[in-house]
Amino acid sequence: MRRSISVAAVFGAIVLTACSSDEGGVGDVFEGDDVTVDMFDNRYQYTEIRIPVGGSVNWLGAGRNQHNSVAVDGSWSTGDEFGSLEQLEGDEAVITYDQPGEYAFFCTFHGNDEGAGMVGLLIVGDV
Numbered sequence: 001m002r003r004s005i006s007v008a009a010v011f012g013a014i015v016l017t018a019c020s021s022d023e024g025g026v027g028d029v030f031e032g033d034d035v036t037v038d039m040f041d042n043r044y045q046y047t048e049i050r051i052p053v054g055g056s057v058n059w060l061g062a063g064r065n066q067h068n069s070v071a072v073d074g075s076w077s078t079g080d081e082f083g084s085l086e087q088l089e090g091d092e093a094v095i096t097y098d099q100p101g102e103y104a105f106f107c108t109f110h111g112n113d114e115g116a117g118m119v120g121l122l123i124v125g126d127v
């Protein structure tokens with residue numbers, strides 16, 4: 001193991017070790033062009049999502065509770081796309097991301113903008 005491993009990588013490894021499940025445990029990473037992210041009760045299917053510039057994410061309600069996904073920096077929100085911050089099971093909000101960047105995101109019902117609870121990180125492009 002490299003000595004220069006980042007704190008984030010160590011944290012991710014710990015989470016992956018602690019929680020492995022068949023349908024995407026906490027800490028799972030997705031990398032690809034377009035992705036559907038289930039918003040479970042009360043966590044995201046992936047907590048790290050990597051897409052290219054122009055890639056899209058389908059934020060899909062997949063729980064009994066209402067969920068959403070909002071960028072900490074305010075640059076995007078499923079509420080803007082869906083018309084409501086209350087997505088129930090089967091409700092979709094497809095957002096295409098044209099601006100490269102690292103976007104921390106959270107569910108306004110079950111997480112917060114300080115990284116607690118139902119949160120994740122979206123990385124668009126090579127940043």
Ligand SMILES: [Cu+2]
Pocket residue numbers: 042043066067068107108109110111118
């Ligand atoms: Cu939620």
